[in-house]
Amino acid sequence: MRAIVYERTGDASVLRLVDRPVPEPGPGEVLVRVAVSGVNPTDWKSRQQGPLPAGWQTPGQDGAGVIEAVGAGVDDGLIGERVWLWEAAWQRPWGTAADYTVVPVRQAVPLGDASFELGACLGIPFLTAHRCLTAGEYTPDRLHAGSLSDHTVLVQGGAGAVGNAAIQLARWADACVVATVSSPEKARLAAAAGASFVVDYRTQDVVEEVRKIAPDGVHTVVEVSAARNAATDVRLLRHGGAVCVYADDGGDELTVPIRPLMAPNARFQFVLVYTEPKAAKAQAVVDVAAAAAQGGIRVGEDAGLPLHHHPLSAAAAAHRAVENSVVGKVLITTGGEA
DSSP, rough: OOOBBBSSSSGGGGOOOEEOOOOOTTEEEEEEEEEEEEEHHHHHHHHHOOOTTSBOOOOSSSEEEEEEEEEESSSSGGGGGEEEEEEETTTSOOOSBBBBEEEEEEGGGETTTHHHHHHHHHHHHHHHHHHHHHHTSSSOOOTTTTTTTTTTEESTTTTTHHHHHHHHHHHTOOEEEEEEESHHHHHHHHHTTSSSSEEEETTTHHHHHHHHTTOEEEEEEEEEEEHHHHHHHHHEEEEEEEEEEEEBTOOOOOOOOOOOTTTTOOEEEEEOOGGGGGGHHHHHHHHHHHHHHHOOOOBGGGTTTTEEEEEGGGHHHHHHHHTTTTTEEEEESSSSSO
16 A cells, blocks of 8 residues: 655655555554545644654544454444544554554544545544633533534634634534634635634734624633733633633743633633543544534535645645645545545
8 A cells, every 4th residue: 555654753855655565453443445634733743753653654643534444343334434533643653644544443433425525624623623612611511503502702813724623613503703814815714614703813903803792701712822812812701711722823932911810710721632631532523523414514615624635645745735834724635535
């Protein structure tokens, strides 16, 4: 089979297209013929920093394809099932940038009739967004239609992959969603994703505009750039509100005022999907799968998430596109359609 592999850390030039034997699924695992692999920022960051669990690594946490074989203890009735994958390469060498990958069966989630493109977009962005929307003191533990009907959510950076996911999930759960963006084009994408209101932070006063919409403040801030936006976030939180920080864009250190956060019992919640509590992640997988099955999640230009396709042989270009902050979702296609 064809696989993208790197045997040392570095820039995208360390990625090589090689021929490898098809892996055998171990106990509790499934072998998946990958159709589409999703590329995330953690893919290029891991490629630069390591570690390499087996002395080599095939990148790609997210993907979608068809189960072709099962290991001991796994129902062989799953063979032929169309699935989406999450965390395929987390502490494992077999990622999704290959013709085949092996994952624990719980990390291969039924996709139904949805497209492989959609399946490859669900993992890291939507599981991260789910955690951001459920980690606050007064937020629900699970998302479903109506679960956020009395909530206002502020998504800082509404045109990014996680921002798009947060908008879509929050709207599916009936929240009022305000998204901030930096340009008219990004405003169009955030609105396409379903944002109730869009604020251009380069030309508008975010605090003033959001207070018009939510006079008592917002329940949750989904935050991509805490160092840059902390002062704004603090002024916009309602009692018991939470700023959920999933990235360090714009700076890796954060300063916050104590008293303005103490009085409303507010919190800053840091989010890394790989190490979030197991129960929370398991619920996120269930909820994201439900949202996808119910049509609450879409991909493509009309959903505010432009798709950028690369063949497996151009994995390095795909990584560079994500590293250069291309707007939308980068996908690697292997040709394994079914």
